[in-house]
Amino acid sequence: MPAISREEVAHLAQLAHLEMSETELEKMAGELGVIVNAIKSVSEAAGDDVPATSHPLPLTNVMREDVVGRTLTQDQALQNAPDAEDGRFKVPAILEGE
Amino acid sequence: MNEIIKLSAAELAAKLRDGSLTSVQAVQAHLDRIAAVDGGDRGIHAFLHLNGEEALAVAAEVDAIRGAGGAEAEALHPLAGVPIAIKDLIVTQGQPTTAGSKFLEGWMSPYDATVIEKIRAAKLPILGKTNLDEFAMGSSTEHSAFGDTRNPWDLDRIPGGSGGGSAAALAAYEAPLALGTDTGGSIRQPGAVTGTVGVKPTYGSVSRYGAIAMASSLDQIGPVSRTVRDSALLHELIGGHDPKDSTSIDAPVGGLAAAAEQGATGDLTGVRVGVIRELQGEGYQAGVQSRFDESLEVLKAAGAEIVEVSCPNFEYALGAYYLIMPSEVSSNLAKYDGVRFGNRVLPTEGPLTIERVMASTRSAGFGDEVKRRIILGTYALSAGYYDAYYGSAQKVRTLIQRDFEAAFAQADVLVSPTSPVVAFELGSKLDDPLAMYLNDVATIPANLAGIPGITVPGGLSEGLPVGIQFLAPAHEDARLYRAGAALEKLLEDRWDGPLINQAPELAESSKEGVA
Numbered sequence: 001m002p003a004i005s006r007e008e009v010a011h012l013a014q015l016a017h018l019e020m021s022e023t024e025l026e027k028m029a030g031e032l033g034v035i036v037n038a039i040k041s042v043s044e045a046a047g048d049d050v051p052a053t054s055h056p057l058p059l060t061n062v063m064r065e066d067v068v069g070r071t072l073t074q075d076q077a078l079q080n081a082p083d084a085e086d087g088r089f090k091v092p093a094i095l096e097g098e
Numbered sequence: 099m100n101e102i103i104k105l106s107a108a109e110l111a112a113k114l115r116d117g118s119l120t121s122v123q124a125v126q127a128h129l130d131r132i133a134a135v136d137g138g139d140r141g142i143h144a145f146l147h148l149n150g151e152e153a154l155a156v157a158a159e160v161d162a163i164r165g166a167g168g169a170e171a172e173a174l175h176p177l178a179g180v181p182i183a184i185k186d187l188i189v190t191q192g193q194p195t196t197a198g199s200k201f202l203e204g205w206m207s208p209y210d211a212t213v214i215e216k217i218r219a220a221k222l223p224i225l226g227k228t229n230l231d232e233f234a235m236g237s238s239t240e241h242s243a244f245g246d247t248r249n250p251w252d253l254d255r256i257p258g259g260s261g262g263g264s265a266a267a268l269a270a271y272e273a274p275l276a277l278g279t280d281t282g283g284s285i286r287q288p289g290a291v292t293g294t295v296g297v298k299p300t301y302g303s304v305s306r307y308g309a310i311a312m313a314s315s316l317d318q319i320g321p322v323s324r325t326v327r328d329s330a331l332l333h334e335l336i337g338g339h340d341p342k343d344s345t346s347i348d349a350p351v352g353g354l355a356a357a358a359e360q361g362a363t364g365d366l367t368g369v370r371v372g373v374i375r376e377l378q379g380e381g382y383q384a385g386v387q388s389r390f391d392e393s394l395e396v397l398k399a400a401g402a403e404i405v406e407v408s409c410p411n412f413e414y415a416l417g418a419y420y421l422i423m424p425s426e427v428s429s430n431l432a433k434y435d436g437v438r439f440g441n442r443v444l445p446t447e448g449p450l451t452i453e454r455v456m457a458s459t460r461s462a463g464f465g466d467e468v469k470r471r472i473i474l475g476t477y478a479l480s481a482g483y484y485d486a487y488y489g490s491a492q493k494v495r496t497l498i499q500r501d502f503e504a505a506f507a508q509a510d511v512l513v514s515p516t517s518p519v520v521a522f523e524l525g526s527k528l529d530d531p532l533a534m535y536l537n538d539v540a541t542i543p544a545n546l547a548g549i550p551g552i553t554v555p556g557g558l559s560e561g562l563p564v565g566i567q568f569l570a571p572a573h574e575d576a577r578l579y580r581a582g583a584a585l586e587k588l589l590e591d592r593w594d595g596p597l598i599n600q601a602p603e604l605a606e607s608s609k610e611g612v613a
Contacts, residue, residue, distance in 0.1 A: 004477065012476045016428060017435065017453070018469055019445075019461040032474060034532055039417030043486040046493035053495040055315050055345075056301045056548020057572070062344040076208035082442035091437055092450045 211308020290565020
């Protein structure tokens with residue numbers, strides 16, 4: 001049995017907003033199975049007493065004064081937009097049927 | 099070949115300062131070289147975009163300032179006028195930034211990365227943007243959406259990755275300096291397989307503002323060069339605190355070029371060099387192991403004390419990396435939805451809702467490796483698996499840091515081969531993602547622990563370069579430059595010149611240059 005089923009990959013793809021064909025799903029499930037098998041020993045490597053490390057340096061929150069710094073102009077912010085109207089990003093319908 | 103392009107950045111800078119060469123001559127020589135060897139079917143294809151006009155204008159400005167003399171000329175940065183190439187993961191105004199992805203094809207950044215601001219302030223002409231694996235995900239540059247880069251040592255082999263473009267540009271004398279980024283080895287492994295030098299600085303010592311994020315707890319910008327001293331000079335230029343990067347270390351970066359000069363005396367008396375037991379032997383090619391063993395002899399002869407250290411948890415490093423990195427990837431790449439930027443692709447059928455447009459946009463814009471990592475990361479972070487995978491990987495990260503702490507109690511620097519293998523043939527590992535991932539087995543531990551690493555040429559195996567990696571504790575980047583420069587000098591004495599002198603002459607691949 002593969003470590004990750006085709007159905008599972010289809011669900012993950014949906015969560016990640018990726019559209020994948022049946023062939024792609026099949027191939028991806030096989031490849032991920034091999035990868036997960038190779039790395040799953042990680043889950044047995046450390047005991048409960050080992051703390052997790054999320055970040056290589058012991059940094060705490062970095063604050064700054066609450067003043068406006070250098071910002072993009074509206075034109076700069078919109079210059080790469082696929083679609084824009086009236087100084088705003090334009091997207092297709094948010095809900096079906098609109 | 100024009101002799102200008104064979105100069106190191108430090109040599110070129112000296113000639114610009116003493117007036118024996120102009121920056122315009124230097125930039126033009128490199129643009130001519132790029133035009134001769136980068137384009138065409140059998141070209142190196144290190145560059146995705148050329149910036150000749152701006153580079154020549156900056157060069158002319160430097161020449162005019164030098165020509166006029168006075169305070170402004172005195173105030174010029176020592177590297178002013180020395181051209182540089184930039185990995186196309188780092189954003190630049192006035193040139194497209196693609197990250198090697200179709201998603202960002204033609205995207206123009208509205209701002210400069212901090213390292214680019216520093217390079218502009220120091221007046222280094224920017225030659226162009228170099229090829230990479232899409233979003234820096236890969237070890238061969240074959241995952242670029244814009245074609246392969248060839249290894250100047252053998253045109254049918256990979257230049258390493260993800261920064262294969264920057265490394266190949268150096269090895270082909272298309273640039274004397276370049277910038278790279280290193281998340282799991284993307285500066286060091288390309289350096290190793292192209293016979294060049296590359297440094298992954300201490301995490302946070304070079305600002306990452308403007309480096310397109312892949313895995314934010316691992317990513318680091320660093321220098322790419324042909325000599326250890328050149329990397330030190332560039333590292334000093336780009337390093338230092340940046341309020342725009344909240345992970346930036348609030349301490350000055352310095353003493354690196356001085357450390358390289360000290361190392362170049364070839365004396366390592368009193369320096370303890372730790373050989374990592376787990377990063378050699380099985381899985382390492384015999385030729386790689388031989389060059390590594392010879393390097394140890396050379397270091398010993400230079401007065402270094404060689405000690406063996408053990409890092410038992412390194413066997414889990416690759417696994418931990420391939421859980422942490424894709425988890426961060428799946429989060430960082432969520433912003434590529436085709437709403438605010440990027441190439442929006444509409445679904446060919448069905449209702450036109452934003453969710454469906456995002457899915458069709460992402461599917462059309464991302465290549466297979468990017469999709470693989472997004473799905474793997476989504477899996478590792480999903481309910482039911484989070485503790486077993488992502489949580490466990492973060493604990494392994496602690497164990498790796500402890501391994502390094504114990505090793506650095508016994509040694510000042512650690513040493514290993516940079517890559518277990520020499521450059522492999524283009525296409526040979528594309529259908530086997532796991533085999534591709536194994537190329538980074540020796541470089542990944544440094545990223546997990548945030549410590550600095552350097553690769554220097556260690557000789558040839560079957561005519562292809564082998565890299566030697568040094569690692570140092572966090573904030574001790576200077577130690578890398580001392581040890582690296584010492585090994586470089588002693589090996590060059592044996593070879594009667596830099597290793598790159600043994601690379602085959604490149605034929606002119608195109609009169610037209612880059613398409």
